[in-house]
Amino acid sequence: MGSRGAHRVAAAGVVAGALLLLVLLALPIAALVLRGGMTGLEQLGSDRELRHALLLTAQTAIVATLVTVMLGTPLAYLLARDRVPAGTLVGALLDLPLLIPHPVAGMALLLAFGRASPAGAALAQLGLAIVGSRTGIVLAMLFVAAPLYVSAAREAIARVDVRYESVARTLGDSPIRAAWRVTRPLAGRGLLAAAVVMWARAVSEFGAIVILTYNPKVASVLSYDRFTGEGLDAALPVAAVLVILALVPLLVLRSLRAGTALGEPAR
Amino acid sequence: MIEVEALAARAGAFELRDVSFSLPHGAWGIVLGSAGSGKTTLLETIAGVRAAASGCVRLRGADVTQVVPERRGVGIVYQHALLFPHLTVEQNVCYGTHDPQHAVGLARRLGAGPLLARGVRELSGGERQIVALARALAPGPDILLLDEPLAAVDPRGRTRLRRELRALQRELSLTVLHVTHDLGEAGTLGDLAILLEGGRMLQAAAPEQLFRRPVSAAAAEFLGAENVYAGSASPLESGAGDEPGTMLFRAGSLRLVGLAAARVPIAHAVIRGEDVVLARERAGTSSARNVLEGVVSEIVKHGALARVTLEVGELPLVATVTAGSVSELGLLPGSRAVATIKATAVHLC
Amino acid sequence: MRPLRIAPLVALLACARPDAAAAAGADTVVVFTAASLAVPVRAALDSFARRTGAVVQQENGASLELARRITELGRVPDVIALADQELFPQVLVPRAASWYVRFARNRMVVAFTGRSAGAARLTASNWYEVLARSGVRVGRSDPRLAPVGYRALLLYRLAEGYYRLPGLASRLEASTPPALIRPNASELVALLQAGELDYIVDYESLARANHLRFVTLPPAIDLSDPARVSDYARATVRIARRTDTTTYAGAPIVYGASVPRAAPHPAAGQHFLSYLLSPAGQAVLRAHAVDALRVPELVGDSVPPALRAMRR
Numbered sequence: 001m002g003s004r005g006a007h008r009v010a011a012a013g014v015v016a017g018a019l020l021l022l023v024l025l026a027l028p029i030a031a032l033v034l035r036g037g038m039t040g041l042e043q044l045g046s047d048r049e050l051r052h053a054l055l056l057t058a059q060t061a062i063v064a065t066l067v068t069v070m071l072g073t074p075l076a077y078l079l080a081r082d083r084v085p086a087g088t089l090v091g092a093l094l095d096l097p098l099l100i101p102h103p104v105a106g107m108a109l110l111l112a113f114g115r116a117s118p119a120g121a122a123l124a125q126l127g128l129a130i131v132g133s134r135t136g137i138v139l140a141m142l143f144v145a146a147p148l149y150v151s152a153a154r155e156a157i158a159r160v161d162v163r164y165e166s167v168a169r170t171l172g173d174s175p176i177r178a179a180w181r182v183t184r185p186l187a188g189r190g191l192l193a194a195a196v197v198m199w200a201r202a203v204s205e206f207g208a209i210v211i212l213t214y215n216p217k218v219a220s221v222l223s224y225d226r227f228t229g230e231g232l233d234a235a236l237p238v239a240a241v242l243v244i245l246a247l248v249p250l251l252v253l254r255s256l257r258a259g260t261a262l263g264e265p266a267r
Numbered sequence: 268m269i270e271v272e273a274l275a276a277r278a279g280a281f282e283l284r285d286v287s288f289s290l291p292h293g294a295w296g297i298v299l300g301s302a303g304s305g306k307t308t309l310l311e312t313i314a315g316v317r318a319a320a321s322g323c324v325r326l327r328g329a330d331v332t333q334v335v336p337e338r339r340g341v342g343i344v345y346q347h348a349l350l351f352p353h354l355t356v357e358q359n360v361c362y363g364t365h366d367p368q369h370a371v372g373l374a375r376r377l378g379a380g381p382l383l384a385r386g387v388r389e390l391s392g393g394e395r396q397i398v399a400l401a402r403a404l405a406p407g408p409d410i411l412l413l414d415e416p417l418a419a420v421d422p423r424g425r426t427r428l429r430r431e432l433r434a435l436q437r438e439l440s441l442t443v444l445h446v447t448h449d450l451g452e453a454g455t456l457g458d459l460a461i462l463l464e465g466g467r468m469l470q471a472a473a474p475e476q477l478f479r480r481p482v483s484a485a486a487a488e489f490l491g492a493e494n495v496y497a498g499s500a501s502p503l504e505s506g507a508g509d510e511p512g513t514m515l516f517r518a519g520s521l522r523l524v525g526l527a528a529a530r531v532p533i534a535h536a537v538i539r540g541e542d543v544v545l546a547r548e549r550a551g552t553s554s555a556r557n558v559l560e561g562v563v564s565e566i567v568k569h570g571a572l573a574r575v576t577l578e579v580g581e582l583p584l585v586a587t588v589t590a591g592s593v594s595e596l597g598l599l600p601g602s603r604a605v606a607t608i609k610a611t612a613v614h615l616c
Numbered sequence: 617m618r619p620l621r622i623a624p625l626v627a628l629l630a631c632a633r634p635d636a637a638a639a640a641g642a643d644t645v646v647v648f649t650a651a652s653l654a655v656p657v658r659a660a661l662d663s664f665a666r667r668t669g670a671v672v673q674q675e676n677g678a679s680l681e682l683a684r685r686i687t688e689l690g691r692v693p694d695v696i697a698l699a700d701q702e703l704f705p706q707v708l709v710p711r712a713a714s715w716y717v718r719f720a721r722n723r724m725v726v727a728f729t730g731r732s733a734g735a736a737r738l739t740a741s742n743w744y745e746v747l748a749r750s751g752v753r754v755g756r757s758d759p760r761l762a763p764v765g766y767r768a769l770l771l772y773r774l775a776e777g778y779y780r781l782p783g784l785a786s787r788l789e790a791s792t793p794p795a796l797i798r799p800n801a802s803e804l805v806a807l808l809q810a811g812e813l814d815y816i817v818d819y820e821s822l823a824r825a826n827h828l829r830f831v832t833l834p835p836a837i838d839l840s841d842p843a844r845v846s847d848y849a850r851a852t853v854r855i856a857r858r859t860d861t862t863t864y865a866g867a868p869i870v871y872g873a874s875v876p877r878a879a880p881h882p883a884a885g886q887h888f889l890s891y892l893l894s895p896a897g898q899a900v901l902r903a904h905a906v907d908a909l910r911v912p913e914l915v916g917d918s919v920p921p922a923l924r925a926m927r928r
Contacts, residue, residue, distance in 0.1 A: 049858070103802075106806075107806050107810070110806065110807070110810040110812065111810060114810045114811055114812050115811055115812055116731065116810060116811025116812070131795065131796075131807065131812045132793070132794070132795020132796060133795065161349070163345060163349050164349055164351060166311065166314070166316035166336070166343070167343060167345065167349050167351075167402075168351075168362070168363075169315070169316050169335075169336040169337050170314050170315075170316065170336050170337070170339070170341055170342060170343045170363075170403070171337075171342075171362050171363025171402070171403075171406060172337045172363045172406055173337055173363075174335075174337060181362075182351055182353075185353045186351075186352065186353055210799075210803065211803055211806055211807075213795070214758075214795075214797065214798050214799060214803065215794040215795055215797060216794075224799070225758075225761070225799060226858075227684060227688070228678070228680045228681050228684055228761055228799060229680070229760055229761045229857065229858075230857075230858070230859065231684065231687070231688050232684075232688040232689070234858075234859075
C-alpha cells in the first residue's frame with residue numbers, strides 16, 4: 001500500500017467517524033419525530049395547552065435572545081479587542097454558567113433575584129417577579145444560553161481585522177461608529193450563527209426554568225408534565241412538534257448564512 | 268508638518284522607543300527599516316490609532332498626542348489596502364467624506380473610474396492601492412501616511428503609482444510619511460529619510476546624508492554600502508592642512524584616510540562601491556588620499572553596471588563601475604588593479 | 617498542551633469503574649426512593665450493607681417520576697419506596713408490581729421558615745387563618761400529578777368541616793395561584809427556602825427531610841390515623857385531567873414499598889425489604905423520624921414467602 005492507499009484509508013476513517021456522530025445525533029431525533037410527529041401535529045388544532053406552550057416558548061426564547069444580543073455584543077466586542085482588564089478571567093467567568101447543573105442554576109437565580117434578595121426587592125418595586133412569571137423564564141433562558149452567544153460572538157468579531165476599524169477611525173469615525181459601520185457587517189454572519197445557537201439552547205432549557213416558573217408552561221415543561229402525568233405516549237408528541245416547528249426558523253437562519261449576510265452586497 | 272519627540276509605543280510584545288524627527292510641511296519623508304523594525308507601529312502612533320506610551324506627536328505645530336485619530340486629519344494607506352470588503356469601490360472611496368462627488372472625482376483622477384461599481388474582491392493589487400489612496404484622500408487630509416504602498420503592486424503599476432503619488436503630493440501640498448524597505452524608493456522620493464531598527468531610530472537625515480554618512484555600521488549595511496570594515500581610527504599626525512575630523516583608519520593591513528562625522532569612538536569605515544575608482548596602474552600624484560593595490564577576485568555584471576571585487580591585502584574592496592569600463596580596462600579575475608578613493612568618500616563611524 | 621501525553625490519562629479515567637465491587641460477585645440492590653425518604657432509606661441501606669456485604673445503589677426522585685421510569689422507560693429497581701402508597705394502586709399495580717407493603721405513617725403538615733409571613737404567631741389552632749390571609753404565598757403540588765397535591769385539597773375540605781367554617785376550603789385554595797403550584801416537592805422546598813413561598817402544604821416526611829419548621833395539625837384532618845378511615849372518606853375532591861376526571865376520597869397516608877415484577881435482583885430486593893420491615897430496620901427508620909408501623913400491612917397477591925411472614 002503506497003501513500004495513496006494510506007490516504008484512502010485515512011479518508012475512509014474520517015468519513016466513518018463523521019457518519020457515526022451524525023447517526024448518534026440523528027437517530028434519537030428521528031425516533032422522536034417518527035413516533036410522535038404526526039400525533040403532535042394533529043393535536044395542534046385541538047390542544048390549547050400545547051399551542052400556548054409553543055407560543056410561550058417562542059416568545060420567551062426570542063426575548064431572551066434579543067436581550068442577550070443587545071447586551072452581549074458590546075461585551076463580546078470589548079473582549080475580542082482585548083479592552084477588558086483581566087480579559088481571560090472575565091471570559092472564563094462568563095463560561096461558568098455553562099458548567100452549573102440546570103436546576104442548581106435555577107436555584108442560584110432564586111438566591112440572586114428572588115423576593116428575599118435586594119435585587120428581587122428592587123424588581124418587586126417595578127412590579128416584576130421572577131417566580132411563576134415570563135420574566136423568570138426569560139431570565140433562566142438567558143442565564144444558561146448567554147455564555148454561548150458571547151463566546152461565539154467574540155470569536156466572530158475577533159476574526160475581523162482590527163485595522164479595518166483603524167482605517168475607519170482615520171476617515172473620521174468615532175470608535176462606536178467605526179465598529180458599527182465596519183466590524184458589525186463583517187462579523188454579521190458569525191453573530192447571526194451565535195444568536196441561532198443561543199435561541200436553540202433557550203428553547204430546549206428545562207431544569208432552570210422549572211424551578212422558577214412551572215405555570216405558565218413552556219414546551220419543555222409541558223412535555224415533562226405530560227410524561228409524569230400521563231406517560232411517554234403523551235409526552236412524545238409535544239417534543240416532536242417542538243422539534244418540527246423549530247426546524248423552520250433554524251433552516252431559514254442557516255440558509256441566510258449561505259446567502260447574503262447582513263450588510264454585505266449581493267454578488 | 269509632522270514632528271515626533273522621544274516617541275514610544277507598544278504593539279504586543281514589540282516596543283518602539285525614543286523616535287524623534289521633524290518633517291516639514293509639504294515634504295516627503297521615508298521610513299526605512301527591515302521587517303519588524305517598527306515602521307508600521309510608528310505610522311499607527313502618528314495616525315493615532317495606536318496610543319503613544321510616552322513622548323509626543325505634533326502635527327501642524329499642535330500637540331496631538333492625546334487627540335483621537337478621527338480628529339487628526341491624517342490619512343493612512345496600509346500595505347494591503349484594507350478596503351472594506353462589504354462595500355463597493357465607490358462606497359469605500361466615499362466612506363469618510365460628505366462630498367461624494369469630490370471623492371469620485373479624485374478616484375477617477377487616480378484611474379479608478381472604471382472600478383467604481385465593482386466589489387472589492389475582484390480588484391488586483393495595484394487597483395486596490397489606488398482605491399485605498401482615493402479613500403484616504405477623499406476627506407481632504409493634508410497629511411498622508413503610506414505603509415509600503417507599492418509593495419503589493421506589480422512593477423509596471425508601481426512606476427505609474429509612484430508618479431501619480433508625487434504629482435498629487437505636489438498639487439495638494441501633502442506632507443507624506445512613506446514606509447518602505449525598498450532603498451530605491453527612498454532615493455527617488457525622499458526629502459527626509461528615517462532609519463528604524465529593532466524599534467529604535469538609528470538616524471534621521473536627508474537620504475544623501477544617510478547613504479553617505481550612515482551613523483553606524485548597522486545602518487550602513489542596511490543601506491547597502493558595499494564596503495564596511497571593522498577597525499579603529501586615530502587622528503592623523505602628519506600633513507599640514509589636514510582638517511580636524513580627518514583620521515587614519517586601520518583594519519588589519521588596510522590603511523585608509525577618512526572623515527569622521529561624529530565624536531563617537533570610531534569602529535568602522537564605510538565606502539560605497541560607486542565611490543571607488545579603478546585603474547590598471549598608479550597614476551602620478553592625485554588628490555585622492557587613498558590608493559590601494561590589489562588583485563581582482565570577482566566581476567559580477569548587472570546590466571550596465573559591474574561589481575568588481577578587489578582583494579586588497581586580506582580584505583575585499585568592492586567597486587561599482589560601468590560594464591564598459593571593465594572591458595576598456597581589460598579587467599579579468601586575476602588581473603592586478605589600483606583602487607583610488609577620496610578621503611571624503613571614506614566615512615568613519 | 618501535549619495532547620499525546622494527556623490521551624492515555626483520559627483513556628484510563630474513562631475506563632475506571634467506580635462500581636468495581638459489583639464485579640466482585642456480591643449482592644446488588646437497586647432502590648428507588650421518593651425524595652423525602654432519601655435519608656432514612658440511605659441509613660437503612662448502609663446498615664443493611666454492613667450486615668450483608670451487599671452493594672447498594674440508590675436513586676432519588678419525585679414519586680410519580682420514579683413510577684414512570686418503571687412503567688414507561690423500563691428501568692426497574694429491586695425495591696421502590698414511596699412516601700405515599702397511593703401510587704401503587706394508581707400506577708404500579710398490577711402492571712409493574714403485584715403487591716406492596718404499607719410500612720410507616722405519614723401526615724399532612726404545613727411547613728415554613730423563620731421568614732414566613734405570620735410565622736411567629738402560627739399555631740396548630742390558627743394555621744388556617746394565617747394561610748387564608750390575602751398576600752400570604754402558599755405553595756403546594758399539582759393535584760393532577762402527585763397524590764400529595766390532592767391530599768392538600770382534601771386537607772382543606774376536612775378543615776372546613778372540622779373548624780365549621782364554610783368556604784374555608786376555597787379560600788385556602790385561592791392562596792395558591794397557578795404560579796405557585798409545582799410538580800415536585802423539591803421545587804416547593806427550594807422556593808420556600810429562598811423566601812418565595814411563606815408556607816408549603818406537604819408530607820411530614822418532606823418537612824423533616826429538609827429540616828423545615830412545621831406545624832402538626834389535628835389528627836382529624838391531617839390524614840395520619842389509620843383508625844379514622846371513614847372520617848377521612850367524607851372529604852372528596854374531583855381532579856380534571858386532560859384525558860379523564862377522577863374523584864379522590866380522603867384516606868390515611870402510609871408509606872409504601874414493593875419489589876417490582878421485573879426487578880433485576882428480586883431475591884436481593886426482598887432481602888433488603890425484609891430487613892427494612894424488621895425491628896432492626898424499623899429502629900433505623902425511627903431514628904430518622906419515620907413513624908414506622910410495628911406490623912407492616914401487605915396488599916396484593918403473590919407475595920414472596922420471605923415477606924409473607926409479616927402478614928397480619
